[in-house]
Amino acid sequence: MPQYKLTYFNLRGWAEPARQLFKLAHVDFEDVRLEPLKSVENGTPEWEALKPKTPFGQLPVLNVDGFDIPQSAAILRYLGRKFGYAGKTPEEEAWVDAMVDQFKDFVTPLRQLIMAQRGGNAEEIEKVQRETFGPARDNLFKILNGILEKSKSGFLVGDGVTWADLVIADIITTMEKLGVFDVTSAENKKLTDFREKVNSIPEIKEHNEQRPDSVV
Amino acid sequence: MPQYKLTYFNLRGWAEPARQLFKLAHVDFEDVRLEPLKSVENGTPEWEALKPKTPFGQLPVLNVDGFDIPQSAAILRYLGRKFGYAGKTPEEEAWVDAMVDQFKDFVTPLRQLIMAQRGGNAEEIEKVQRETFGPARDNLFKILNGILEKSKSGFLVGDGVTWADLVIADIITTMEKLGVFDVTSAENKKLTDFREKVNSIPEIKEHNEQRPDSVV
Numbered sequence: 084m085p086q087y088k089l090t091y092f093n094l095r096g097w098a099e100p101a102r103q104l105f106k107l108a109h110v111d112f113e114d115v116r117l118e119p120l121k122s123v124e125n126g127t128p129e130w131e132a133l134k135p136k137t138p139f140g141q142l143p144v145l146n147v148d149g150f151d152i153p154q155s156a157a158i159l160r161y162l163g164r165k166f167g168y169a170g171k172t173p174e175e176e177a178w179v180d181a182m183v184d185q186f187k188d189f190v191t192p193l194r195q196l197i198m199a200q201r202g203g204n205a206e207e208i209e210k211v212q213r214e215t216f217g218p219a220r221d222n223l224f225k226i227l228n229g230i231l232e233k234s235k236s237g238f239l240v241g242d243g244v245t246w247a248d249l250v251i252a253d254i255i256t257t258m259e260k261l262g263v264f265d266v267t268s269a270e271n272k273k274l275t276d277f278r279e280k281v282n283s284i285p286e287i288k289e290h291n292e293q294r295p296d297s298v299v
Numbered sequence: 300m301p302q303y304k305l306t307y308f309n310l311r312g313w314a315e316p317a318r319q320l321f322k323l324a325h326v327d328f329e330d331v332r333l334e335p336l337k338s339v340e341n342g343t344p345e346w347e348a349l350k351p352k353t354p355f356g357q358l359p360v361l362n363v364d365g366f367d368i369p370q371s372a373a374i375l376r377y378l379g380r381k382f383g384y385a386g387k388t389p390e391e392e393a394w395v396d397a398m399v400d401q402f403k404d405f406v407t408p409l410r411q412l413i414m415a416q417r418g419g420n421a422e423e424i425e426k427v428q429r430e431t432f433g434p435a436r437d438n439l440f441k442i443l444n445g446i447l448e449k450s451k452s453g454f455l456v457g458d459g460v461t462w463a464d465l466v467i468a469d470i471i472t473t474m475e476k477l478g479v480f481d482v483t484s485a486e487n488k489k490l491t492d493f494r495e496k497v498n499s500i501p502e503i504k505e506h507n508e509q510r511p512d513s514v515v
Contacts, residue, residue: 139401139442150390157396161389173377174366180373185355191407226355 087112089158090133091143092119094297095257097155098143100249101162106290107244108166116295117142156183163246171241178240182247185226186254192219193258197299200261212263220263224274227251231273237280244284252281260298303328305374306349307359308335310513311473313371314359316465317378322506323460324382332511333358372399379462391457398455398463401442402470408435409474413515416477428479436479440490443467447489453496460500468497476514 087105091098093116105112118127126134130142137144138153145151145158152158160180163169170176196216199208227239236242239251255278258264266275282291303321307314309332321328334343342350353360354369361367361374368374376396379385386392412432415424443455452458455467471494474480482491498507 139397140438147390152390152393152397154397154400156400157393160396161393164389173380174363174368177368177373177377180376181354181368181370184370184372187403222356 084110085148086146088115088146089113089143090115090117090137090146092117092130093295094119094299095253095294096297096299099253099294100246101143101145101155101158102294103249103253103287103290104159104162104166104168104246106286107168107284108162109286110166119297156187159183159246159250168243168245168249170245171243175241175245179245179247182230182239183250185223186247186250189219189223189254192216193254196263197261216263220258224271227277228273231277237277239277244281248277248281249287252278257299300326301364302362304331304362305329305359306331306333306353306362308333308346309511310335310515311469311510312513312515315469315510316462317359317361317371317374318510319465319469319503319506320375320378320382320384320462322502323384323500324378325502326382335513372403375399375462375466384459384461384465386456386461387459388457391461394456395461395463398446399466401439402463402466405435405439405470408432409470412479413477432479436474440487443493444489447493453493455493460497464493464497465503468494473515 087110089098089101089105089112102112102114117129117133120126120130134140138151141153143155143158144153145161152161160169163179164176170179192211192215195211196208199211202208230239231237238244239247255264255274259266264274265271282288303326305314305317305321305328318328318330333345333349336342336346350356354367357369359371359374360369361377368377376385379395380392386395408427408431411427412424415427418424446455447453454460455463471480471490475482480490481487498504
């Protein structure tokens with residue numbers, strides 16, 4: 084079995100679905116967690132020392148027997164395929180990829196909302212919600228709800244859990260923590276049930292109960 | 300052999316590397332090209348009719364024997380793996396994925412520049428160049444130059460061309476056409492030579508000579 088080391092900040096963020104994949108597959112890994120940055124501009128001494136040694140100057144990085152893999156989706160796909168959570172056919176794999184890319188198109192508006200919330204200006208938060216975050220979320224949710232409506236398994240692709248499910252379930256939690264996903268709302272029922280289904284998988288449930296929690 | 304149909308606008312854009320992959324692999328496909336939109340808000344009747352039938356309300360879409368695959372990177376990865384241009388090991392495949400995700404992180408600033416150029420306000424263009432596009436481009440180019448410096452083959456990953464090379468070579472052309480990549484600049488030499496290497500592959504050369512050209 085290869086030696087895996089996953090390096091990220093002490094946040095869920097871009098690394099959490101990878102940590103969950105290790106747990107799902109019952110594979111040991113070294114879970115290296117750096118102190119989170121206060122902002123992109125404000126590095127910590129620990130991160131400033133590590134940064135030039137990473138392939139792209141970013142985290143997460145997965146190290147496999149000494150070989151570094153950067154970029155969160157590339158890491159997830161690599162582990163998903165190794166461990167059997169990437170789809171069962173080339174077509175299922177393409178749909179897993181497409182779901183995650185669709186989610187990634189939503190990251191810029193989500194980041195704008197997070198920045199506005201940190202800024203604390205109510206007018207700016209309202210503007211971002213109305214003009215960018217809101218429409219982007221509505222578009223993503225419409226796609227996700229349509230897919231879940233047709234799904235026989237209750238998962239996004241095929242008949243079992245994939246890394247796309249982990250990514251989407253985790254982002255629902257992030258949005259809930261940011262106050263922009265209401266789990267009691269009827270229109271969010273499908274997505275709330277979906278997250279519950281993912282988080283009820285015994286390995287995921289145990290992982291989530293034991294992990295250090297964070298807003299993002 | 301499956302029947303392939305690739306639907307996109309009559310632009311290079313997000314579909315061009317997929318068209319090049321078909322040519323590289325000598326595989327026939329139906330190259331459906333819709334009239335380009337004037338803006339995201341200004342649909343054409345043709346696109347408005349097709350849009351609700353696409354999986355995510357977006358193009359490109361690849362249809363394989365009646366099965367739709369959305370999202371450009373998912374399409375490229377699917378074809379790249381089918382045709383043998385996705386890397387030769389799981390680790391090479393992960394690096395191809397990581398290169399393209401790193402490029403995708405650059406798309407938001409690139410889009411901001413395109414929007415500013417369309418707006419035609421010189422001050423706004425200068426501001427975007429200085430604050431967002433410029434730093435993002437410098438970061439991406441630093442990564443690409445570092446990788447090309449270490450590459451023995453002259454390609455980004457492994458010893459042959461992959462779909463990541465096609466994506467990066469094409470975006471260099473787009474940046475050149477937008478006036479933000481100077482092929483005569485010494486500091487761009489590695490990237491200029493790299494693009495030339497990709498575009499000199501006989502199938503790519505023939506394809507590029509025959510294609511309808513566009514700025515993006």
